[in-house]
Amino acid sequence: MKDKLFLLFYAAAVIVVTSYHNIMFLAGFLVVMFVLSGAQFLLLFRKAFFAVVFFNSIISVSYLTVSLIQGHPWAQYIVLINLRVFLLTFMGFFIINRVNLFKALSFSSTMTFILVLAGSQILTFKKIYDDFAFALKSRVIKRAQTKDLHNYISSMICFFLNKSVNNSREVTQAMRSRGFFGD
Amino acid sequence: MIKLQNISHSFTGSQNEHIPALKKINLEIKEKEKVVLLGTNGSGKSTLLKILNGLIYPEDGKYFYKSRELNRAALKDREFNKIFRKEVVFLFQHPDTMIFNPTVYDEIAFGLRQLKVNDVDEKVRHWSEKFSIAKYLNTPPFRLSGGEKQKVCLAALLCLEPEVLLLDEPSANLDPRTTGWLIDFLQELPLTIITATHNLHLARDLGEKTLVLSEHHEMFYQGDLKAFLDNKEKLIAANLLHVNRH
Numbered sequence: 001m002k003d004k005l006f007l008l009f010y011a012a013a014v015i016v017v018t019s020y021h022n023i024m025f026l027a028g029f030l031v032v033m034f035v036l037s038g039a040q041f042l043l044l045f046r047k048a049f050f051a052v053v054f055f056n057s058i059i060s061v062s063y064l065t066v067s068l069i070q071g072h073p074w075a076q077y078i079v080l081i082n083l084r085v086f087l088l089t090f091m092g093f094f095i096i097n098r099v100n101l102f103k104a105l106s107f108s109s110t111m112t113f114i115l116v117l118a119g120s121q122i123l124t125f126k127k128i129y130d131d132f133a134f135a136l137k138s139r140v141i142k143r144a145q146t147k148d149l150h151n152y153i154s155s156m157i158c159f160f161l162n163k164s165v166n167n168s169r170e171v172t173q174a175m176r177s178r179g180f181f182g183d
Numbered sequence: 184m185i186k187l188q189n190i191s192h193s194f195t196g197s198q199n200e201h202i203p204a205l206k207k208i209n210l211e212i213k214e215k216e217k218v219v220l221l222g223t224n225g226s227g228k229s230t231l232l233k234i235l236n237g238l239i240y241p242e243d244g245k246y247f248y249k250s251r252e253l254n255r256a257a258l259k260d261r262e263f264n265k266i267f268r269k270e271v272v273f274l275f276q277h278p279d280t281m282i283f284n285p286t287v288y289d290e291i292a293f294g295l296r297q298l299k300v301n302d303v304d305e306k307v308r309h310w311s312e313k314f315s316i317a318k319y320l321n322t323p324p325f326r327l328s329g330g331e332k333q334k335v336c337l338a339a340l341l342c343l344e345p346e347v348l349l350l351d352e353p354s355a356n357l358d359p360r361t362t363g364w365l366i367d368f369l370q371e372l373p374l375t376i377i378t379a380t381h382n383l384h385l386a387r388d389l390g391e392k393t394l395v396l397s398e399h400h401e402m403f404y405q406g407d408l409k410a411f412l413d414n415k416e417k418l419i420a421a422n423l424l425h426v427n428r429h
Contacts (some may be wrong), residue, residue, distance in 0.1 A: 086219065128277065128279075128280060131275055131276075131277060131280040132280045134233060134236075134238045134273075134275070134280075135273075135275050135280045135281040135282070136275045137238055138236055138238060138268070138272070138275075139268075139272075139281065139294060139339075140268070140297070141264075141265050141268045141269055141294060141297040141298060141341075142261075142297050143263060148284075148293070150281075151283045151284055151285060152283040154283075155282065155283035155284075155325065156283070158325065159279055159280075159325070176287075
């Protein structure tokens with residue numbers, strides 16, 4: 001029951017955070033989340049920061065550039081979007097750390113099924129991603145050159161794209177084979 | 184050559200729980216010894232290989248490579264790191280994770296170029312011929328079959344003339360013919376080889392000594408490989424053998 005309540009709280013909080021545009025309110029909400037996270041504050045903060053910093057920097061710099069060229073105000077929008085994205089990400093990590101999603105979604109067999117599929121894909125990909133990182137570390141005798149890192153990243157992206165397509169095809173075929181689509 | 188003292192390691196699960204991977208492992212491996220690391224899925228074989236390759240550091244215990252303690256500080260020493268990475272090489276279970284160069288030639292030459300070896304071209308050609316992959320030298324490695332990728336990875340590792348070869352389930356992606364070729368090849372290699380597998384049929388041909396990890400991540404047995412494989416009771420106790428009801 002605890003897991004279902006946490007998930008319900010999270011869903012409600014996401015709706016509130018995405019529909020309310022007051023910066024002070026969002027900042028206050030974030031402070032409350034910081035306090036609730038307790039001893040895990042630093043860990044969650046770091047995870048959320050690194051998860052959003054790349055994407056948000058691109059959006060913020062692009063918006064700032066266009067606003068400066070067009071002479072529009074920019075500060076409020078940039079603060080709002082960054083605050084909201086960071087708060088949602090922090091909440092996501094906070095809830096994942098506390099909720100057993102399998103228990104929380106146990107009321108729906110379809111949701112549980114989708115969760116199992118997504119979870120198994122994430123675990124498989126995570127294990128392979130870790131192996132990619134370990135393999136590079138193992139093979140690099142001296143510091144890798146920029147060219148090598150470009151090759152490594154592009155080869156990893158290609159591998160995961162191909163694997164995603166192949167896995168999706170296989171999962172779909174397996175589901176069809178087991179009568180999931182009813183055809 | 185390799186000595187582990189009371190090595191323990193665990194991982195953190197999604198709910199922040201501690202998942203043990205290895206518990207108080209003690210072992211010693213001599214130069215040019217061929218060791219087979221046995222254990223069921225999840226017993227800690229891959230974790231042990233990663234510790235031996237200095238990719239992860241144990242939470243507890245000590246690892247000595249050629250009498251020098253191998254830890255984070257030791258591998259931060261660039262000169263030692265260079266020697267260790269050249270001497271101890273690791274063939275991962277999925278060769279795809281090791282391949283990232285545009286051609287098979289570049290893949291094999293990668294380590295040699297890092298070491299600034301003079302006769303890179305000569306060595307690449309020698310090893311590619313030894314593995315019968317010379318015809319693919321200008322081909323992107325990701326276009327090759329699983330067995331061919333495995334050969335490219337092995338060539339890329341062995342051209343460095345290492346002293347220790349770590350193999351994680353090397354036959355997992357191979358057809359029977361390539362598996363047979365690999366076993367013959369490994370038997371003739373004058374190196375210290377540690378092979379992780381749960382395939383008992385192959386194990387017999389992969390070494391003379393075995394380390395067996397239990398499902399509880401402890402050292403269940405270490406010693407003569409053939410004696411262990413011939414001991415049905417021990418195999419069943421290690422969950423490596425199942426007796427059919429019929």
